[in-house]
Amino acid sequence: MSTSNPSIEDVEKGAAMDYAHLTNTTVHSFSWENVTVTVKDRKTKQPLEILSGVNGIVEAGEMLALMGPSGSGKTTLLNVLAHRAATAGATIQQTLAINGAPTSLASFRKLSSYVEQEDALVGSLTVRETLHFAAQLALPSSLSKAERKARIEGLLSSFGLYDQADTIIGTPIRKGVSGGQKRRVSVAAQLMTSPRILFLDEPTSGLDSAASWEVISFVKELAKKHKFLVVASIHQPSTTTFELFDKFLLLSKGKVAYNGPVPGIKDYFAGLGYNMPLYMNPAEYVIQLVNTDFTRSSTKSSQQLEHLHTSWSGSPNAALIAHQIQAKSISHDSTATLSTTHTTANPLTLPLTLVHRSFIKSYRDIVAYGIRIGMYLGLAIMMGTVWLRLSPTQSNIQSFTNAIFFGGAFMSFMAVAYIPSYLEDLALFRKERANGLYGPTAFMVANFVVGVPYLFLIAVLFSVVAYWLGNFAPTASSFWTWVMWLFLDLLAAESLVVLLSSLIPIFVVALAATAFANGLWMCVGGFMVQPEALNVFWRYVFHYIDYQAYVFRGMMVNEFGSRNYSCEKLEDGGCFCMYPSRLQDQCLVEGRAVLESYGYGTGDVGRYVGYMVVIVFVYRVLGWVVLWVRKH
Template sequence: MPAAVAQGSPGDVVVAIDVPHDAGKVPRDSDVMGETPPEVTVAFEAISFWVPATLGPPSTFSKDGLKRLVPGMAKATKETKDDMRQVLFNIRGSCEPGEMLALMGPSGGGKTTLLSLLGGRAPKRTQQDGRVTFNGSRLNKRVKRQIGFVLQDDLLYATLTVQETLYFAAMLRLPKHKTKAQKLERVDAVIKALGLERCRDTIIGDHMRRGVSGGERKRVSVGHELLINPAILLLDEPTSGLDSSAARKMVELLRELASSGRVVITTIHQPSSNIYQKLDTVLLLSQGHPIFYGKGSQAAPWFERLGVACPYGVNIADWILDLASGEVTGKEKTGEEQRLHLISVSEQYLEQQPGGYMGGGIDVEAFHSSGPIPSASRSRTPSRSSSSSGMGDLEAGEMSEVRLRPAAGTANVQGSRMDSTRVVDRSQTGLAAQKAGASRWGASYWTQFTTLFVRAIRVRRFETLSQQDLAQFLCVAAVCGMIWWQVGQTNTVYGAQNTTGLLFFEALFLAFRTMFVSLFCWPQEHKMMTKERASGMYRLSAFYLARSASDIPADLTIPTIFIAITYLMAGLRHGGYFFLNWLSVMLSTLVAQAFGLFLGATVMNAKTAQTICAVIMLTFMLVGGFYVTNIPVWIGWIKWISFLTYAFNLLLKLEFGGRTFYDCSLQQKDFNPSDPWNYVASGQCVEVTDINAALNSTTDLNGPKWEAAVLIGFLIVSRIAVYLALRFKTKP
């Protein structure tokens, strides 16, 4: 039923939209969600976009990467539009509650770029003209929390089940005033609404572990965003990788979600004719230029009136994609000439009639004339089947009367009578009504920390105490124990020299292994962190603390087993010194882990980080005090930034400090170093007054507090550096 335009004072934007007689009844999927989403109109005006001429993000250590690291340097050397490549050209349009807008076009046409701009996720090092508004207002963080963004790649944890994936998302994203029981009800409602009951307890899976199907995985991604009952749902290629049946069901689901009053905007590539018929509005892009914007059913008539007709029996979706690619010739034009002509016509039309649909009863001759477009064709076609009439371009804070009407798709399902008597102020509904009480974060800080801590443990449940790691540490510990068997039980210089080698290996082996393992942590999590931070799921500090806390038990359990076996077999110092030795090695290991995390977070490329890490660790090893003691002055400063130097010195002080050692080799030519106790007991050995000289060491064996304090300082500074690197690298 056409919407009637109410009369108002000049300059007012007043739109009357029909309301069903039983408007108080919540649409079907809103009943499932438990509450009606706020009404939001998304408008984009004269959008143009530029990207760097060189593809890909800059390396951290490249010229462009250093510009981003040094404050103010990037602004001082900011790229101009002349140095960049334009990928979007003066695109206009809007999408209203109850409407599904499909962004179509060949690959490289700018669909995903435009979708990212609408969701406030513009890539870095880019420039933009035009504006995107939500009920007339610019995007802010509170509005952003009402946007659900489904990426083309399903970024989900492979080891979590469907239930766990949605549960953790609900605990983080739903408002803090909701109880845990209410959040669980929302999870159950989403699972039922998306038809995921059968795979509720199945893991997501990946190429290593079998999990849910591709269609189910995509529905989980949609459900992840549907949990917050978003007013706006943006999807990038939701049918990509799905068979025809799964793709049709996905579009039907999106149509159903839109019918409850949501804005649904999706990119879609090569839809079938059946899927194309379910689309409300189509925006067709050709190399960043719009060549059609209107109802999908009006595309063929529009192009036919412009001199190029779709052949009978050809899928209209395939044909318009060929048209946008310049592969359809006209009567007098080649395919490329035809494409450029359509771009010119489209841009002229949209510029003279912003927000208007193409198609309908447009007079092509009048349109091609130099004068303005006739008023009869300046408004959106009021008879479109699945969305309310156009809102126009509302300025921020402008008051406008709107008569609410759910989408026609819902009205058809319910078969209700129309009523036009309910009038409300849009500025007092939807997001505007929620803005004052809305919070930037869904959950409290403590809830975020505990939820992320449990999730991190669940994600790593297949990695914790793996048989391979356990076998590796047991074998190395046994070999070390046999090589250094009871070497610490003798108070001889010979035994002390051998013990020195064991202590250095103990610190080096665990630090080396831990640092290399930690390199992979953030590069593997990078995309997930960027996605979740862009959705406003949690504070980065809560995620960082939770992930760090969850890693400690798994990362320290096996090294503890290694130390216990080696320490006992080597017969090192008895008493509480075992605990001090363990504490020192664990501190050194945590510092090495923090160094590895920092490298991984800074570079975000595991292969590059491995190369850098190998150079750093080998350098630290050489200057650690075991291989070389007299290092040239011009390079000797490196040892003071090597955590291995302090860890090795700390272990030496704990093992040798306050002990008396004997040199037995001076008195007996036939001295047997494997059995020195007979010589010590018989008084045939000489007491050593300077064990440092005997060990060729410059370390003062008294007072281990300094080394411990330096290692703790290294740990604190490096952990803070990791957080700052993550904050920079994953900034939405």
């Protein structure tokens, strides 16, 4: 895609158009009332409230900081407000309203965006490309190319990213933009759809105080200018960063200790007898006030917390918030048009957009396929030089068989190298799906399509080296048949990686599960123990669904189906043939005799290919099912 720099006039024009689409004229308030989340206590098995009757309201153009010590329930509250899963097995009681009226999940997602704590970005894309693909995935197809470009350029200008527009985000191997700039890219990408409500989960996590202020100040400026609402969970901000927020909601053990204007914190707590020391960071002081994890006297801290919670619930400030929520619900604005403020991209073009993005990643980021190609070429050289120029004699029949097993089994096993790249794609998918951009079908289709040419290239490169060095059946048709089997092997192995990594999206666990599965397939594939001799359980439960078994069969037929091997000549002029065949009087072993010893026939190749296609399809469908079930 083009990365040409527009003129200053184009940038100013784009920024002006961007301001027009960002400005919020429909959502005037977002309120929540009596948010209560209950789970079952692991020890007592009794109901335990992790949030208790939390109320709050944010007006257009305001920023609310959500804070509390670890375990206070702030992340749970943020997820509830954003219509996301609070916690597993939780019972949720809530009343959420926009402009005083409830709204559906579908409408809410069209009005809001959620920026995750971790920056789930494609590291090999540039900043401009990141925003380009965000526009392709999120914006309706009715928008013209010029409008999309203007929106992208406007966001680059608004977030101070114009000078870094053609810099990559950054990968483990290539350095990209700074941490603060990366957070701004994450926020800018979410603003592409012109959300009216923006949720930020720990937007300053991992940033120093200067970078934290930089990120929050950009959001603050845009929120004030374009009247959108911001709710952010934040951990220990500096004084200058904290003062950028308009409102502050303090939680402790699931209950509210304060909810009101940031400038009113000092006077409120002083009125309760907790005088803030001079020049102390207000955010730091109130967190220490409600944090009971490190206090020596549990009785005193419990009494203090009880005092803070009771004081707040009976305070005029709490009554004012309840009154504001009720006033909005009584005289709420019409929300009938809210669901039509934003339409999604054309679902038919989504897979193409994902394929385009993944293709750029795959050839720029050598971790995705470059390292794997190098690994497979190294394996090919090793295999070719170990089984170097085997002559077609009966003494080498076992060596040919060993090489066939090794080539197929270890090509499959080394597919574990794809796990890190897939987990990165999966994290991005989960973020974009949660924001309503696309579902598992588009993701799975794009993932498969992008992998096909690279896996075919790997199969060809491996075969060019290993096949001819090993002196397998020396015909073009046999060579390309070998390539086909390795390609199907890699397709199945990568599909297995996708399934297991989707099921267990933790690198070490996914790696162990995939290695175990490949070890199992090696054991029951028919090489270690011939199929007829396999234990009944292993044969009928696992052997017939083992893709490595069909690869081994197909490659064995490819090598031995139409090739003969010389027997050992005896001193008396006779021959000793290890495998009796119709050619033994010619001092030859017919390759088909080797196949018969394994119970393989030359006429079953078509069925084997069909079985491989079915196995790949089933793995991919099961992977899709896992992604579909795990909606959050």
